[in-house]
Amino acid sequence: MILLIDAGNTRVKWRLTAADAPRQAIEEGALAHDAIGSLASLRARYPALSRAVGCNVAGAAIAAHLDQTLAGIGIEWLRPGANCCGVRNHYEQPARLGADRWAALIGARQLHRQACLVVTAGTATTIDLLSADGEFLGGLILPGVDLMQHALAHGTAQLPLAEGRFTLQPRRTVDAIHSGCLLAQAGAVERMFRQIASQPQAKCLLGGGAADSFAGLLDIPLRRVDNLVLIGLGAIAAAGEIHPQ
Template sequence: MINNPYGQPPFSDSLLLVVEIGNTTASFVVFNGEELLEVHKVPSETLSTPDDIDGVIKPLLLSYPELSDAALCSVVPALDPVVMSALQRRLGGRMVAVTSSLRLPFRLSYDAPETFGADRIALCALSRRLYPEDAVIALDIGTAITVDVLGSEGLYLGGLIMPGLDLMARALNERTARLPLVCMDTPTSLIGNSTAECIRNGIIWGCVSGIEGLIGKIKTLLREKSEAGEPKVIVTGGSAPLISGLLESDTLLEELAVLRGTRYLFTVNAE
């Protein structure tokens, strides 16, 4: 693992509520500048009504009554209006939602940029902030696995999207007659001696090998594009702690990268 590059002063000293709505989990995080004060996570499927959102926000406001600003990063469009409405009603301060139309610290070259996921925007923003002079390979290993590549000059070069670990496990269970649904955890060996072990090891080691192979191919591509120096690799997402520890590549594990990237985009755009 590479050293954590955090060490700069905070962006500001004001409180900010950052909300990340993922396909599986929603995170409500209170920041004071760069300092993370509180993290509250709930299943995204439990946030279908304004009362659901209020139930999460109210305890945070009791703990931090001066909280008024918020930033939203969501990949579930159906929840965006209800979440933003609840934030505006309860907090009443400045609101920023992560979209491709924001002022970004990188240049997004992408067909139909409005389809570029908010989580990927936030991750690329943080990648650029952490490594402003380096090419970066940014991986989000969650419900889906996304790989995004930034050049050293801040140009978005492209990416890849693949199914995540749980999606692969669920597909094997749902599309076969006898294969069980297996939970993902660290394998104790390369090959398995039971059906469950074979599924788990196949998915996890297949993912690890696939990511290692992609990192190698992307590095070759960057050299062909005359990118000097070794690109940095940042890894985040719900399954990132499981996978990153098995990678041979030198990586930075930042489990809250999307939240921190959203925090950064707020500071860039709120004024």
Template sequence: MSLYLLFDIGNTRLKWAAVESTQNTADRNKKLWAYSGSILTKSLQSAELRAELSDYIAKTLPKPDAIGFCCVAGHAILENLQSLFPQWADLQWRQLTGDSPYEGMRTHYQEPHKLGADRWAALIGARALSNVNTLVVNTGTATTIDLLGGNGMHYGGWILPGLSLMQESLQSNTAQLPLAVRQNLSSAQASFATNTDQAIIDGCDAAQIGAIVRACQLAKELNHPVERIWLDGGNAKILASSIKRDSELAELPVEPIEGLVLRGLWAWLLRNL
């Protein structure tokens, strides 16, 4: 049995997971990952925290047979990560990028090398789970919305500020609006807000849902009507709750799923060992 270590290096968080060769990339079991974790990406800038992370992973995990990763956080962060395991210097790190080939999938992106590696990995992850017309929504620092056809074609997508960025921009660029604090993980209220904090939270939620609704409308116009929506990232549960209450989206299968990027990395790595 082989063991594979995967790293998703995002702008805000670094996520990792280990999977065994006996596992299936289409498995939706919540306990899919034999070993996983997450830290703030900026932690890699500290030599002390890098040493702690290296020690923690190396002591918890047997030496993997391969390491796969994707990175959108910049070259310096990537170098810091790759320096973590000198004891595994003989292992080859395999990097998935936006133009990494994957059998059965293609993209309409004009310059595939400029497609975010995390978006491409999430699309591969979605493909591993189903073969229908799918909207892949990643709700991280930025929110990305991508259309994946049942034929394996990526028809493109959108990038917009994530919920936190939207809220922070209002505070930073206005004189009187506060940084709204969400009291729980619930979605926007089904009515107009009657206080400023809630008005900001509900407005930002509505903007995200509006983009998803428009994406579904456009997919239908392109004769690839969305049959499923996958949601990943820190705000997935918030948006899933809102989607299920939207009359135009309520009938669609909507599922928050953790680690869609890692799942895509895994599927890609298996074909590139």
């Protein structure tokens, strides 16, 4: 069995798969950082668990905690490179691409073989262009919806951090903040999609915990997909294109 691990800024998502079918979930879940230790129970419940493949953007301390929790297995941490699973990385320095973005691009390639925009909306929002030939062309990183709202509240004297509602013509400050942050996300996604809009079957693949907050505002071909990173890690594990560090 293989354990796939997506260690993000807020949560750790995981998926247990069979070694011969790493794209099919036997069990999966999500944990807060302070609950990582509970993953140790998987080893007791699944004695056949012998491999872990992970992606970490949460920092060295979280990686160390996961390594300690799964001691004896040896997590194979993904390091972005120039090529993997049919995706070619055109970052100026391929190794500097975030591992989560790299895994999500590979996951998107498994689901959609035409040009696509790969969007993950979480603590940060990433918006990446993938050509029909599997070329990663580049992308954006911007603050996520909650981070935008917190930045306004903490960086200004009179703008509150409070629940607002979306409206196209806000007439309350809390609604103006909430609506502005959602439209900023949607606008960035739609502007990036213009670059591939004319290509056959071009689509936006949208995932992440904040995706539903602005998905309905997008006027582009759209597919909601959760756990693109885990899908990508499963493909990488199946291809044998990652090795213990």
